[in-house]
Structures are given as C-alpha cells and as structure tokens.
Amino acid sequence: MTVIAALLMGAGVLLIAAPWLWPRRSDASTSRRALKPLAELLARAGLVHASPLALLGVVALVGVVGAAITVLLVPVAALAPVAGLVSAALPIVALRARAAARRRALRQVWPDVVDHLVSGFRAGLGLPEAIGSLAESAPDSVRPAFREFRREYARTARFGDALDDLKAALSDPVADRIIETLRMAREVGGTELPGVLRALAQYLRTDAAVRAEVEARQSWVRNAARLGVAAPWVVLLLLGTRPEAAAAYNSAGGAALVLIGLGVTLVAYRLMVALGRLPEEGRWFR
Template sequence: MSILLGATLGVGLLLVGSTWMWPRRPGESPRPPRRSVVADELALAGIPGVPLTAIVVVAIILAVVAAALAQAIFAVPVLTAVAGALGGLVVAFVIRSRANRRRAANRAIWPDVVDHLVASVRAGMSLPDSIGALAELGPAATRSAFAGFDDEFRRTGDFGSAVDSLKARLADPVADRILETLRMAREVGGTDVTSVLRGLSTYLREDAGLRAEVVARQSWIRNAARLGVAAPWLLLLVLASRPETLAAYDSSAGTVLILAGVAVTIIAYRLMLGLGRLPEERRWFT
C-alpha cells in the first residue's frame, strides 16, 4: 500500500511540474478551446448566454423548495431527500427537453436551408451574401442566427470568425458540415459546391424521413414505459395520505424499499432511453 501511495504522489508531483519542465515551444500556438456539451445544450435550448453558475443556483433553490414541501407534507426523511434530488434535476430535464425538441425540429429545416444556399450560389451571389440572405429567406427558427452572421461579417469582414460564431449559435452537427463546406469552397475555390450541397440536401431529407418514421413507431412504447415508471410513485403519493403508511415508510425497512425503488426506476428509465435512442451525429468541426 505504501508503494502505491508513493507512486501516486510521484505522478502527481510530475504532473504539477510538467508545465515548467516541458514548456510550450515559442512557435507553438495553443489549441482553440472546444465547446462543451453543456454550452451546446444551452444554445439549442435557446439560452446561450446564461452562465452555468446561474443554472446551478436555480437548481439548488428548486431542490430546497421541493425538499421543504416534501418535509412539510410527509415528514419522512427519505422522501424529503428524494424530492430534493428531483427538484434539483428539474432544470437539467427542462434544458435537455428543449434542446432535444430544437434538435428534432432542425432536422426538418436543414434541407430547406441547403436549397436556399444552392439557389443563391447558382444566382451568382457570393458565399457570405448567400449565408446572410438566410436571415430573411431562411426558416424562421434560424433567421436570428444568420442575421448575427450577416451583422458580424459586415462589421469585421472576417468570414472565418463569422462562421465560427454562427456555428456556436446553431450548435448543430449538420450546420457544422454545411458551414465547413462553404468555408472550404471560399478558401480553396471549386465548382462542385452546388453539387455537394444538393447531395447533402438529399441525404438530410432521407435521414429526417427515416427518423420521423422510427420515432412515430416508438412513441407508444415510450409513453407506456413512462407510465410504467411513474405509476408506482403516483401510488406511493396516494398511499402516503394515510398516517400508518407514512409511519411504515419512516422505518429502516421503508427507507431501504424507497431507495431500492429509486434505483430500479433510474436504471429502468435509462435502459428504456438507451435501447430506443437513435444514433446522433457528433460535432466534429467545433
């Protein structure tokens, strides 16, 4: 055991001193910071400028309120703890739900965005003007993001920086592929950009149609699974209206039963989501 602790201490000291022992070379530029998954979820949920600290504070407040209500109604410590945990997770559930709805809605509009770009390029417009025109001609859900691109490009004239900002606002892997295609076409030139975009539009329409069909087939299974997960807890709330039931759950056996029920519920729900989840594209061009 002492050898393991000594080795761990040595590795820790080596990592601490690595910044002085192996400094960055003078000509080596630091890597650009990668956007986190949390930042992408916030952007898709429509609250990109909200700091993570504010979300944590709101979650803590909701957890305290939920725990206080549970304690006032049931006066059972384990139920108070469960209610506090659920209250703290409400913010995360809401953000994830909004992001998933926005992501699903975007799948239907990206083919139209690509078609507008193809039409603009074939009409002789430059790539920045083609992208900026989507602020008026594109789908309503993305107009504000493209308006921000148009404003930044006209202000700075830097196409690459404006594209990076637009990718951050959209926070979508399909948008990353479209914008990187346009960036490459602007930097290296080429006459195949319209054919590439048309092929991408066809693929996106086929993928969106297939996903919509699968989701429609899975919807009744998901709803039945959610009802099966919620039914025992609704029954618990009904039974908790009787004093003798609360007394039983306030015992050590009742605490073990509730905690086991929470664990089974979480595992079953996560398995249901995992088995029914379709593969999502990752953002490789952040």
C-alpha cells in the same frame, strides 16, 4: 543578516510552491471543463447566452423547494431527498427535451436552407452574400443566427470568425457540416459546391423522413418508460398521506425500501430510454 537570509529563503520556497498552493489557472480550466457539458446543453437548447452557473443555481433552488413541499405534504422523511433529487433533475430534463425538440425542428429546416444557398449561388452572389441573404430568406427559426452572421461579417470582414460564431449560435451537427463545407469552398475554391449542397439536401430530407417514422414507432417505448417511473411513486405519495403508512416508511426498513426503489427506478428508466433512443450525430467540427 541571518533574519534577512531566512526571510529570503522562505520567500523563495513560497514562490517555488506557489503553483501548487494557488493553481489559479488550473482551477479555472478545471471549472470550465466541469461546466462544459452544461454549456453545451444550454447551446443545444438554443440558450447560448445563458450561464451554466445560473443553471446550477436554478437546479439547486428547484431541488430545495421540491424537497420542502414534499416534507410539508407527505410526512415521510425518506421521500424528502428523493423529491429533492427528482425536482433538481427537472430543469435538466426540460432543457434536454427542449434541445431534442429544437434538433427535430432544425432537421426539417436544413434542406430548405441548403436550397436557398444554392439559389443564391445561381443568382451570382458571393459566398458571404449568399449566407447573409439567409437572414431574410431562411425559415424563421434560424434567421436570427444568420442576421448575426451578416452583422458580424459586415463589421469585421472576417469570414472564418463569422462562421465560427454562426456555428456556435446554431449548435447543431448538420449546421456544422454545412458550415464546414462552405468554409472549405471559400478556402479551396472550385465549381462543385452547388452539386455537393444539392446532394446534401437530398440526404437530409431522406434522413429526416426515416427518423420521423422510426421515432413515431418507438414513441410507445418512451411513454412506457415515463409511466413505469411515475406510477409507483404516485402510489407511494398517496400512501404516505396515511399515518400508519407514514410511520412504516419512516422506519429504517421503510427508508431503505424507498432508496432501493429509487435506484431500481433510475436503472430501469435508463434502460428503457436507451432501448428507445436513436443514435444522434455528434458535433465533430466544433
């Protein structure tokens, strides 16, 4: 009996400590929170169905390959981690560039989308039918998302869920505002929706024109930042191919110089980018 009581007591203590010993749900939620920025980046880049874990794998692979190639070409040990870090950042930089280009392209598209919506309302279409008609009349870059909305709404007849899927597929702050305006019109009703949409289209056209002009004038800041980052490291790679320079950089002082240079370069680049960046709308209706 003593053994059985001891076993039961041990089992009870183990069950009490189980939430702290094996916090499966908390770990899963923590991992989801950690991967959420990558998932949002993929969505902004138009890769909604891509996995953040796959992106991490690509980042690690590119970093290892970049470091290996640098070690083979330039016999400077301190450059290997630098090259690995820079190479690993390339997929993220490419995704951010793709997301920025996609947002700029969509910024030109939304006024036309709103105009097509107003035309649908004038033609007597209901709200779901007017949105579904954008699968044929909207610009090519957003038609797939509206086709999916029309397919989802025809399958489930759940307007709110179909709008949520459409918002996730578009992943754009302007699209969020348009979709939430349509959702409110569906839930509240009223006759002011065409006028509100026309005013929104006019505002979007004005905002896109102002942003295009400012971005054209500030492009030199971004180009100067990229040139200022790349030029010293190109020179360092060329110097590293010489045996005497490689021997100097392989010393403790040379390695410290390379690492300090990397830190200064990153700080300077971030400052230059911050100076040339325009404020972007946040996605407040996710």
